[in-house]
Amino acid sequence: NAGVTQTPKFRILKIGQSMTLQCTQDMNHNYMYWYRQDPGMGLKLIYYSVGAGITDKGEVPNGYNVSRSTTEDFPLRLELAAPSQTSVYFCASSYGGAKNIQYFGAGTRLSVL
């Protein structure tokens, strides 16, 4: 099992460019999440999904979009990148329910210059 796989690992964007961060999981988890982590800070939830076709906003959704067409994939789209979006992005998945242990991908380190 690969678990949660994120691509790319690193990316540098210019202001105003767009990109998609890819996330796929092979654990058949219904729940998937996107977080951003800024230096010295905790994890802030951007978007989450409780199943294919269902997405909802988290704490910091502005500037991002998501889709969930399959159980496995949960891409995060950045439109018109801004320096404030420089961060480390983590995708996670879980079964949900009472236990709801989240499994994280290795992260994407994004710089917007």
Place this chain on the structure above:
Amino acid sequence: GQQVMQIPQYQHVQEGEDFTTYCNSSTTLSNIQWYKQRPGGHPVFLIQLVKSGEVKKQKRLTFQFGEAKKNSSLHITATQTTDVGTYFCAGPYNQGGKLIFGQGTELSVKP
């Protein structure tokens, strides 16, 4: 809104010293989870506590859940260099499978 606070933000210890991080929630939690993130790595689940007053141990790590289910602690006995990293607590956020994470406590261990 719901908040989860962790203290301290940073802790520097000499190898062999003990370490404790504290987690406090603004609301009662049904459970609390702890994660560890090594430098440059990703968060990895350590443990979940569910019952009021629960204490669980993993080798040198002791986790406690408060009686009121609003606070928790992680204590490491005799730290080792392998304990280096950031420790996060997390609690359920409203409903729907979301977690709210504390800011984390970054532990550095001097050999």
